[in-house]
Amino acid sequence: MPPKRPPPLVPKKPNPSMNYEVLIYLNSFYFGMFACCEMAMGLLKAINLSYSGHTLAQDSAVMISFIVLETFRLIMGRKGTLAERGWSAILSVFLTIPCFVAVSYLLVLQTYKLRLEYCLGTLQIGLYLTEVWYAIVFVFSMCRPVTYD
Helix, strand or coil, X not given: CCCCCCCXXXXXXXXXXXXXXXHHHHHHHHHHHHHHHHHHXXXXXXXXXXCCCCHHHHHHHHHHHHHHHHHHHHHHHHHCCCCCCCHHHHHHHHCHHHHHHHHHHHHHHCCXXXXXXXXXXXXXXXXXXXXXXXHHHHHHHHHCCCCCC
16 A cells, blocks of 8 residues: 655635736736737838828837837746745836836827727736736735734
């Protein structure tokens, strides 16, 4: 008869930091697709539509700065974890705000909008909101007094 193994350690409560890390991981793949689609749609609109004045440069600058900022945010989020209280993860949470504003600009204030941009942008905002939700839940769970059962 083989020796019995001890049962695996299963945490009693879910870890909000792990949920946040999974969302960052998921967002890194979604953002790659989102950025490629936004760049392709921006190129399509620049070729086929007529822009007045500096609006094409403004829309392109917002899109490129958003792509750079979101890439930096995802790299910082993947480097550290909230549980370790790493500055990279905390910076990633705070960088969600300017990224959220950039996606909102692409959804609302952009000169020409496509339906696909609405769908992709809404999903991106949904990912941002759930990431921020789990980051807030984690902060509140860290502020709770420790109980020993």
